[in-house]
Amino acid sequence: MIKPSVREALSFPRIAWDRRLVGIVLSLLVAGVVWVAPLPGALSAEGRKTLAVTLFTVIWWSFNVAPPAYTTLLMLLAYLLLGLATPELVFRLWTLPLLWLIIGAFLIAAAVTKSGLAQRVAYFFMLRYATSYRTLIVLAFALGLVLSLLIPHPFPRALLVMAVMAAIIRNARVGPADAAALGLAVFVATTATSTILLTGDSTLNLAAVGFSGVAVGWLTWMKYMAVPGIVASAAMLGLFLLVFRQQSPLVIDRAALTADRDRLGPISRRELVTLGWVSAALLFWITDFLHHIDPAWVALGAVVGLSMPVVGDVLESEDISTGVNWPIIFFVMGALAIGTVGKATGMSDWLAASLLPATPPANPHVFAALVGGVTMAIHMVLGSALACMSIVAPPMVHYAATTGMNPLVPALIVYT
Numbered sequence: 001m002i003k004p005s006v007r008e009a010l011s012f013p014r015i016a017w018d019r020r021l022v023g024i025v026l027s028l029l030v031a032g033v034v035w036v037a038p039l040p041g042a043l044s045a046e047g048r049k050t051l052a053v054t055l056f057t058v059i060w061w062s063f064n065v066a067p068p069a070y071t072t073l074l075m076l077l078a079y080l081l082l083g084l085a086t087p088e089l090v091f092r093l094w095t096l097p098l099l100w101l102i103i104g105a106f107l108i109a110a111a112v113t114k115s116g117l118a119q120r121v122a123y124f125f126m127l128r129y130a131t132s133y134r135t136l137i138v139l140a141f142a143l144g145l146v147l148s149l150l151i152p153h154p155f156p157r158a159l160l161v162m163a164v165m166a167a168i169i170r171n172a173r174v175g176p177a178d179a180a181a182l183g184l185a186v187f188v189a190t191t192a193t194s195t196i197l198l199t200g201d202s203t204l205n206l207a208a209v210g211f212s213g214v215a216v217g218w219l220t221w222m223k224y225m226a227v228p229g230i231v232a233s234a235a236m237l238g239l240f241l242l243v244f245r246q247q248s249p250l251v252i253d254r255a256a257l258t259a260d261r262d263r264l265g266p267i268s269r270r271e272l273v274t275l276g277w278v279s280a281a282l283l284f285w286i287t288d289f290l291h292h293i294d295p296a297w298v299a300l301g302a303v304v305g306l307s308m309p310v311v312g313d314v315l316e317s318e319d320i321s322t323g324v325n326w327p328i329i330f331f332v333m334g335a336l337a338i339g340t341v342g343k344a345t346g347m348s349d350w351l352a353a354s355l356l357p358a359t360p361p362a363n364p365h366v367f368a369a370l371v372g373g374v375t376m377a378i379h380m381v382l383g384s385a386l387a388c389m390s391i392v393a394p395p396m397v398h399y400a401a402t403t404g405m406n407p408l409v410p411a412l413i414v415y416t
Contacts, residue, residue, distance in 0.1 A: 023063025031056040041354050046084055047346035053078045054338050054347070054391070061387045069327035072334030085341045092340055093333045097296035098210045102332065103324055104299025105152035105202030108278060110323030111306045111314045112150045113160065115274040116264055121147065122164045123261040127254070130168065133178060133246040140165070140185040141237050144193035150278055152199035152299075158190040164260075171256040175248030185240060192236045195416065196229035197222065198295065199285070203328055204385060204415065210336045211393035212411035218285035218295055224412060232416075270314050277302045277312070335390035342394050352395040360403050371396050371413045389414055 034052040057075040194201035198221035281302040307315040342348040361367045379388040400410040
């Protein structure tokens with residue numbers, strides 16, 4: 001007789017394989033139907049093949065048939081082998097500042113995190129303003145915004161704030177319900193506040209810019225997204241406080257929190273150097289309207305400075321491999337390739353003509369509702385925000401372009 005523990009261990013691979021098998025079968029069926037079945041409208045043979053390959057890939061992403069980065073490489077390989085696009089078009093992202101800003105943002109985040117600067121900032125705010133359950137939730141949102149100035153990626157920010165929050169929860173002996181709510185607040189806050197600054201999320205924010213095809217500076221992003229981002233963050237904060245009310249007493253152990261902060265020691269040279277380079281980068285980003293240096297080159301300049309002897313010594317050789325999330329880089333490359341190849345083969349035009357009204361609504365509110373509704377429906381099916389944007393944004397940008405609308409508008413509606 002097989003022991004229950006052994007039986008359970010043997011069942012996990014089967015469950016995983018069943019899900020992947022469904023994805024493989026479904027992707028082959030969908031791609032096959034698109035490849036041979038009659039479709040409405042005038043879709044070229046290249047556009048039909050692009051649609052088949054793209055839907056095949058999206059299904060693999062959704063069912064996690066293979067790691068997304070490898071699925072992306074499979075899609076790009078199919079584009080090339082089927083003659084749908086040239087290597088220059090498929091891998092165009094590598095020649096754009098957008099990609100290098102993403103890479104630079106990852107490395108800046110690595111420097112700020114490993115130097116201890118971000119953790120010191122988190123303790124600074126917590127020690128001064130954390131007095132109750134409600135203030136902890138408010139601080140989660142405040143730190144999400146403040147740390148987005150230092151760490152241009154939401155995941156390291158959330159993990160860092162969560163580490164400090166976990167220490168507070170542990171020392172205060174918070175009840176399970178309140179502890180779960182405080183942990184959730186950190187991740188909700190990180191999501192909401194990431195929209196305010198261009199470098200708040202070095203993946204989704206920059207992907208939205210890439211889909212629009214418009215060059216966007218740091219202040220230009222704030223012009224479009226700062227107010228909506230702040231309003232959305234405030235609304236989410238209010239709803240969170242309303243829904244997740246305090247269930248048990250909470251007394252913050254300030255002595256324990258101070259002891260944790262003191263273990264960091266006095267501010268180090270690494271922290272000061274990191275603060276200097278990040279502050280310089282922020283200054284150049286904010287004043288890009290004066291010097292017109294692309295934010296990507298500013299980010300790379302800060303990264304190089306952080307690695308230099310004497311003036312840096314923060315980033316090291318291994319940070320290139322460990323500090324940059326390369327699977328995400330490949331995923332972004334594939335998502336933007338869908339837009340460029342889809343436009344070149346006519347797939348994006350066909351999707352817009354087939355799925356949307358012939359004429360975009362003149363009322364901007366109706367247009368926003370249409371784009372937002374389609375995006376939410378597809379997002380509910382796909383799950384991945386980036387995969388959803390890769391499918392929806394290119395046809396929506398083309399659709400809006402027929403009215404002379406700024407391409408950034410539909411791209412940002414899809415993004416939000």
